[in-house]
Amino acid sequence: MAKSATASEAKTATKTGGKTSRTRLDDETAQQQILSAADRLFYERGVQAVGMDAIRDAAGVSLKRLYQLFPSKEHLIEAYLRHRDALWQSMLDEHVDARTDPRERILAVFDFLRDWSSQPDYRGCAFIRTFNELRATSPHIAEMATHHKDGFRAELVELAREAGADAPEQLADQLILLSEGAITRCAMAGSSAPATRAREAAAAILDATLN
Amino acid sequence: MAKSATASEAKTATKTGGKTSRTRLDDETAQQQILSAADRLFYERGVQAVGMDAIRDAAGVSLKRLYQLFPSKEHLIEAYLRHRDALWQSMLDEHVDARTDPRERILAVFDFLRDWSSQPDYRGCAFIRTFNELRATSPHIAEMATHHKDGFRAELVELAREAGADAPEQLADQLILLSEGAITRCAMAGSSAPATRAREAAAAILDATLN
DNA sequence: GACATCGGAGAACGAACGTTCTCCAAAGAC
DNA sequence: GTCTTTGGAGAACGTTCGTTCTCCGATGTC
Numbered sequence: 001m002a003k004s005a006t007a008s009e010a011k012t013a014t015k016t017g018g019k020t021s022r023t024r025l026d027d028e029t030a031q032q033q034i035l036s037a038a039d040r041l042f043y044e045r046g047v048q049a050v051g052m053d054a055i056r057d058a059a060g061v062s063l064k065r066l067y068q069l070f071p072s073k074e075h076l077i078e079a080y081l082r083h084r085d086a087l088w089q090s091m092l093d094e095h096v097d098a099r100t101d102p103r104e105r106i107l108a109v110f111d112f113l114r115d116w117s118s119q120p121d122y123r124g125c126a127f128i129r130t131f132n133e134l135r136a137t138s139p140h141i142a143e144m145a146t147h148h149k150d151g152f153r154a155e156l157v158e159l160a161r162e163a164g165a166d167a168p169e170q171l172a173d174q175l176i177l178l179s180e181g182a183i184t185r186c187a188m189a190g191s192s193a194p195a196t197r198a199r200e201a202a203a204a205i206l207d208a209t210l211n
Numbered sequence: 212m213a214k215s216a217t218a219s220e221a222k223t224a225t226k227t228g229g230k231t232s233r234t235r236l237d238d239e240t241a242q243q244q245i246l247s248a249a250d251r252l253f254y255e256r257g258v259q260a261v262g263m264d265a266i267r268d269a270a271g272v273s274l275k276r277l278y279q280l281f282p283s284k285e286h287l288i289e290a291y292l293r294h295r296d297a298l299w300q301s302m303l304d305e306h307v308d309a310r311t312d313p314r315e316r317i318l319a320v321f322d323f324l325r326d327w328s329s330q331p332d333y334r335g336c337a338f339i340r341t342f343n344e345l346r347a348t349s350p351h352i353a354e355m356a357t358h359h360k361d362g363f364r365a366e367l368v369e370l371a372r373e374a375g376a377d378a379p380e381q382l383a384d385q386l387i388l389l390s391e392g393a394i395t396r397c398a399m400a401g402s403s404a405p406a407t408r409a410r411e412a413a414a415a416i417l418d419a420t421l422n
Numbered sequence: 423g424a425c426a427t428c429g430g431a432g433a434a435c436g437a438a439c440g441t442t443c444t445c446c447a448a449a450g451a452c
Numbered sequence: 453g454t455c456t457t458t459g460g461a462g463a464a465c466g467t468t469c470g471t472t473c474t475c476c477g478a479t480g481t482c
Contacts, residue, residue, distance in 0.1 A: 044347065045347040045348075046343065046344055046347070048259050048260070048344070049259070049344075049347060049348060051438075051439055051440075052439080052440060052441080053438090053439080053440090061460090062459070062460045062461065062462085063441085063442090063460090063461085063462080064442090064443095064459065064460070064461090065459075065460080067440095067441070067442085068459095072440080072441085073439095073440065073441090123343075124343065128395060128399065129343045131399060132257060132334075132335065132340045132343065132344075132398075133257055133259070133260075133343075133344065136255065136256040136257070136260060137256075137260060145399070146399055146400075149399060170408065170411075173404075173405065173408040174408055174409075174411065174412040174415075176392065176396060176405075177388070177389050177392030177393055177396060177405060177408060177409050177412060178388050178389065178392060178412075179392065180391065180392040180395045180396055181387065181388030181389060181390065181391040181392035181393075181395075182388055182392075184339060184391045184392075184395060185387060185388060185391055187343075188339065188342060188356070188357055188360060189357075193384075194384065194387075194388060197381065197384040197385055197388060198385075198388050200381075200385065201385040201388060201389075201412075201416055204385075204415070204416050204419040204420070205412055205415050205416065207419060208415040208418060208419055209415070262468075262469055262470075263469075263470060263471080264468090264469080264470090272430090273429070273430045273431065273432085274430090274431085274432080274471085274472090275429070275430070275431090275472090275473095276429075276430080278470095278471070278472085279429095283470080283471085284469095284470065284471090
């Protein structure tokens with residue numbers, strides 16, 4: 001529909017006095033706008049369903065510039081996943097670090113999932129979705145997705161260890177199942193209720209596991 | 212359906228005499244071959260990554276015939292999901308009905324997931340993957356996927372009820388999280404170990420929930 | 423035999439995609 | 453001023469995809 005509004009962002013008025021001359025965006029700004037547009041579109045529709053033209057329109061840059069900064073769509077998808085990884089880390093840490101009690105810190109993971117899945121543009125896990133879309137055609141990107149999950153698992157193992165679990169890896173693996181389940185169910189059901197259920201189940205598992 | 216006794220319908224490949232002439236497949240056989248090929252390719256690579264040409268090649272039928280039996284790719288995807296739904300139901304029921312103890316019947320769900328995810332061509336849940344691929348472009352197919360999940364939930368609620376759970380729906384929702392988590396993790400990790408972890412976690416939840 | 427019908431193989435078509443190229447106006451150097 | 457450089461807008465290119473169409477040999481009927 002009306003995507004002219006986004007296109008008008010193409011050239012920002014520079015700080016040069018009253019004259020709003022159309023000047024070239026510096027690389028950093030252009031990169032941010034492209035990444036922001038790619039993140040929004042890739043996450044909403046999936047990487048395969050979004051063309052480079054759509055990203056150019058949403059970012060307000062020329063195709064030439066887009067390819068200067070990201071030499072191929074695969075490069076852009078990689079940047080998208082790196083961006084999502086950083087976003088995920090910061091959101092998760094924010095919730096976990098707000099607590100000090102080890103048991104509460106574990107449950108904070110599920111508070112994070114509840115908050116995250118409550119956002120209207122929530123579409124589940126970008127890594128799982130990209131993995132499923134590209135595992136057959138792009139092993140490198142598939143490996144980025146598994147690497148992200150490895151990081152999440154490591155964080156859960158650490159939290160389980162801090163909580164004094166006898167078998168922190170086993171506990172972490174069980175908590176991962178609840179997390180992944182919640183992430184997926186919230187996306188399909190369009191509700192954050194599964195995250196709440198996951199928190200309850202996690203609490204039950206912690207009760208049964210921690211002494 | 213109407214089985215008109217026209218001779219043209221039944222032109223199966225019978226080797227009349229020494230000549231092994233390639234004769235037309237009857238509709239039923241052609242439909243099965245197409246569906247089998249579509250199932251294999253769609254499930255392995257995802258629906259978007261598989262073209263109609265690839266399905267024609269794998270099924271060994273002409274494009275003309277393919278479109279006679281399935282008027283569009285969307286029709287074929289629908290048939291694929293219906294086929295997967297039946298497959299899932301039969302595999303699940305086979306495991307659950309092998310047990311009589313209500314608690315064991317619940318845990319049989321996770322035995323099924325372990326067996327299923329051990330298959331070399333295992334690629335996770337076709338419904339979640341198709342939902343994620345097409346939710347933005349094909350609401351009807353997305354709804355088929357959610358409908359499948361509703362059916363699975365109903366089955367778990369029934370099993371929880373038979374096991375005498377005080378809150379069968381809540382228990383079912385927690386078990387769904389473990390199931391979905393296991394389905395996804397097994398696919399990404401390329402291992403059935405997450406299904407085993409899910410069974411352990413489910414047992415812990417049942418211990419805490421059932422009296 | 424002649425004639426009509428059917429369907430397979432694959433070309434063809436229009437759209438969409440990832441990527442590259444052309445044209446030209448604007449900015450900077452002298 | 454002129455010359456050079458830059459990069460934006462978008463056309464163009466080559467491929468792929470979903471879908472349709474053409475050709476032609478094989479078959480059924482008389």
